[in-house]
Amino acid sequence: MMKNFILTICLMVSFSLVSLAQNSNGVDMASELRESGKIYVVVMVIAVIFIGLAIYLFSIDNRLKKIEKQK
Amino acid sequence: MNKNWWKILATVLVLFSIIAGFLFHVPAKPILNETIRNIHFHVPMWFSMIVMLTVSFIYSIRFLNSSNENDDLMAVESANVGIVFGVLGLVTGAVWAKFTWGEAWSNDPKQNSAAIALLVYLAYLVLRNSLEEEQKRGRISAVYNIFAFPIMVVLLFILPRMTDSLHPGNGGNPGFNTKDMAPELRPVFYPAVLGWILISTWIATIRYRIRKIENKQYDNN
Numbered sequence: 496m497m498k499n500f501i502l503t504i505c506l507m508v509s510f511s512l513v514s515l516a517q518n519s520n521g522v523d524m525a526s527e528l529r530e531s532g533k534i535y536v537v538v539m540v541i542a543v544i545f546i547g548l549a550i551y552l553f554s555i556d557n558r559l560k561k562i563e564k565q566k
Numbered sequence: 567m568n569k570n571w572w573k574i575l576a577t578v579l580v581l582f583s584i585i586a587g588f589l590f591h592v593p594a595k596p597i598l599n600e601t602i603r604n605i606h607f608h609v610p611m612w613f614s615m616i617v618m619l620t621v622s623f624i625y626s627i628r629f630l631n632s633s634n635e636n637d638d639l640m641a642v643e644s645a646n647v648g649i650v651f652g653v654l655g656l657v658t659g660a661v662w663a664k665f666t667w668g669e670a671w672s673n674d675p676k677q678n679s680a681a682i683a684l685l686v687y688l689a690y691l692v693l694r695n696s697l698e699e700e701q702k703r704g705r706i707s708a709v710y711n712i713f714a715f716p717i718m719v720v721l722l723f724i725l726p727r728m729t730d731s732l733h734p735g736n737g738g739n740p741g742f743n744t745k746d747m748a749p750e751l752r753p754v755f756y757p758a759v760l761g762w763i764l765i766s767t768w769i770a771t772i773r774y775r776i777r778k779i780e781n782k783q784y785d786n787n
Contacts, residue, residue: 538588545584549577552768556573559775 573768579761583607586754593748597666604662605747606754610762611655616722617763618648618770619687623715626708638704639781641711642694643773645687647766652684667732676733679721686714686721 568574587606595602622645629637659677660670671677690710697703726736747755 534588538585541584541588542581545581546577549581552765552772553570553573556570556768556772559772562779563775 572764576761576764576768579757580765583610583754583758583761587758590754591750593750601662601666602751604658605751606758608655608658608662609755610759611651611658612722613759614762614766615648615651615655618644618651618766619715619718621767621770622648622711626711629704629708630712633701633704635700635704635781636778638708639777640770640774641708642691643777644770645690645711646773647770649684649687649691651762651766652680652687656680656684663732672732674733675726675729675731676722676736679725683718683721686717690714 583606587603592600592602622641625637625641625644628634629641656677659680663672663674663677664670667674690707693710694703694707697706726733730736
């Protein structure tokens, strides 16, 4: 169940990255990622880092659960 | 219901605070400028530290009552996580101070007493590691921890308020100060605080479970 949850989050993040990247059309227009001095790029980087750390925490938790069950 | 619901809640709350903390409108203040957004990230570190050290304090009292080794382990691990969050709070505070107060460390009463409070807790870990015998180690460090907690409260919340400090919320009684934080910051700030407290609790429980397994292996050998 947890695996599916993690997978869904990964897919959601990668889809949103792809859809945002396609907006520029080769010309530097004010697409979403270029508004307000490109602050959205920073937001996305930090959000990706945090999601990554959260997934890592979930996986540590799961591994620990397995070890606890062996006892 | 999924037993891990609060871990998912923690992730969602912090993620929300990251996105909203950067993008929502904030009051324009001189000197602070956009750094006011730090409030959603710097302050929750301290909230998490205080919650973790309070948990540690409670489990130390419980250990003295019960002599149950697990209470001792929970006290140590929550103190460990509390110290980590305290260091993060101190470092983020220094970075913020560098660009608003002019210096990373200006010997401000709030900075000094926060550093002393952390040293008091580092001494707790040193004391605990210097004792060999389990029950003795548990008892002596529990007693130290119970005394360290009120010292931490005095250092963080009473002494800086008795003098002038650059840090907001000091000098006078903040309980009567309703202008302390702009209301528009609150919808992001409170979720951020709750989210980070849950994250720190999560890390502490993981460390506690690891410590328990280690302890069992040690007993078996």
